[in-house]
Amino acid sequence: MQLALGLVPPWQVKGCAFDADRRRLDIEIDFARGSRFPCPACGKPDCPVHDTARQEWRHLDFFQHQAFLHARTPRITCPDCGVRQIAVPWARPGSGFTLLFEALAMTLMTAMPVAAAARLMGEHDTRMWRILHHWVEKARERADYAQVKRVAIDETAARRGHNYITLFVDIDKRRVLYVADGRDAGTVAQFADDLEAHNGDASRIKQVCIDMSGAFIKGVTDNLTEAEITFDKFHAVKLVNDALDKVRRAEAKTRPELKRSRYIWLKNEPNLPPDQAAQLGSLASTNLKTARAYRLRLAFQEVYTMPSRAWGELHFDRWFSWARRCCLEPMKQVALTLDRHRDGILRWFDSTIANGLIEGINSLVQAAKAKARGYRSTRTLKAITYLLAGKLDLRLPT
Numbered sequence: 001m002q003l004a005l006g007l008v009p010p011w012q013v014k015g016c017a018f019d020a021d022r023r024r025l026d027i028e029i030d031f032a033r034g035s036r037f038p039c040p041a042c043g044k045p046d047c048p049v050h051d052t053a054r055q056e057w058r059h060l061d062f063f064q065h066q067a068f069l070h071a072r073t074p075r076i077t078c079p080d081c082g083v084r085q086i087a088v089p090w091a092r093p094g095s096g097f098t099l100l101f102e103a104l105a106m107t108l109m110t111a112m113p114v115a116a117a118a119r120l121m122g123e124h125d126t127r128m129w130r131i132l133h134h135w136v137e138k139a140r141e142r143a144d145y146a147q148v149k150r151v152a153i154d155e156t157a158a159r160r161g162h163n164y165i166t167l168f169v170d171i172d173k174r175r176v177l178y179v180a181d182g183r184d185a186g187t188v189a190q191f192a193d194d195l196e197a198h199n200g201d202a203s204r205i206k207q208v209c210i211d212m213s214g215a216f217i218k219g220v221t222d223n224l225t226e227a228e229i230t231f232d233k234f235h236a237v238k239l240v241n242d243a244l245d246k247v248r249r250a251e252a253k254t255r256p257e258l259k260r261s262r263y264i265w266l267k268n269e270p271n272l273p274p275d276q277a278a279q280l281g282s283l284a285s286t287n288l289k290t291a292r293a294y295r296l297r298l299a300f301q302e303v304y305t306m307p308s309r310a311w312g313e314l315h316f317d318r319w320f321s322w323a324r325r326c327c328l329e330p331m332k333q334v335a336l337t338l339d340r341h342r343d344g345i346l347r348w349f350d351s352t353i354a355n356g357l358i359e360g361i362n363s364l365v366q367a368a369k370a371k372a373r374g375y376r377s378t379r380t381l382k383a384i385t386y387l388l389a390g391k392l393d394l395r396l397p398t
């Protein structure tokens with residue numbers, strides 16, 4: 001048993017007790033009488049034991065039975081540092097689990113919801129979360145952001161209809177760098193601080209992709225002063241889609257054929273099933289206002305298919321003047337909004353960055369939300385997001 005546990009002197013197995021009824025194995029570990037330990041603070045060897053306290057740790061299961069280690073853990077007296085608690089080699093200070101148990105717990109929680117991992121291991125999920133927070137925080141402390149140059153920033157709802165979190169994603173390494181509470185300009189300031197705490201530098205960020213929210217623009221302008229802003233093309237198209245849908249909803253009051261047609265106008269035509277494509281085809285060629293708005297939306301998307309920025313500018317400006325003259329108020333409004341952000345929209349031709357690059361990240365974050373479901377604080381959501389999408393080096397014990 002001593003060999004199986006990998007114990008080295010002065011630690012040794014003193015006894016085992018197996019209780020079939022309670023389905024548990026208890027292993028008593030002790031150190032040899034008169035053992036001396038190095039000081040955990042200064043490393044001075046051979047410090048005498050001052051006193052001991054009994055502790056219990058849950059270890060990996062023994063077959064189908066739970067296994068526990070027990071030991072009296074010593075405090076030593078160091079001539080320089082005084083009385084100090086020493087660490088045992090099989091667990092980290094303050095944990096009721098062995099390191100190997102925690103490593104297995106982390107592996108399971110990476111692969112399945114925390115509640116499912118807790119059931120499988122026969123543990124309470126608050127204790128599982130405590131393990132998760134510890135390893136994620138440690139790994140985050142070590143994370144190195146020195147090379148980060150291009151960042152995508154996006155908000156996501158933390159819980160349905162509730163508060164938001166903002167994600168900062170390293171575009172080149174496709175990893176979540178930072179998760180902030182809220183979606184205001186202050187989140188970017190927090191990110192800049194966090195970057196510096198991880199060997200990074202806000203002035204090294206050269207490219208940023210954001211939506212057109214004033215908060216992010218201000219946050220980036222104030223805190224990532226060297227960064228050029230690209231406005232995310234998916235957000236830009238979404239604004240045009242929202243305007244198109246406003247036109248449709250207003251017109252549907254007098255044109256019943258438009259009711260329940262929202263989906264077919266917003267999807268891109270190749271993605272529609274044949275019957276809806278046919279419906280779109282007949283509606284789109286009419287004089288409906290919605291059909292005009294739809295053609296405007298298609299024309300806006302074409303900006304992004306232009307072969308160069310110069311062509312993109314030309315197409316954008318022609319689109320803008322068309323939209324301004326189209327007599328559809330929502331389209332005129334969105335055209336003004338987009339024109340105010342023209343430079344950042346067209347910067348896409350140079351930077352070619354978009355938040356769609358982090359689609360994979362978004363799906364990981366959705367998975368994180370599912371795993372953290374039922375938890376009131378965003379702390380759990382953040383920790384899971386770092387675990388699944390942060391590409392952290394957890395350095396789990398083996």
Ligand SMILES: [Zn+2]
Nearest residue numbers: 039042078081
């Ligand atoms: Zn010492």
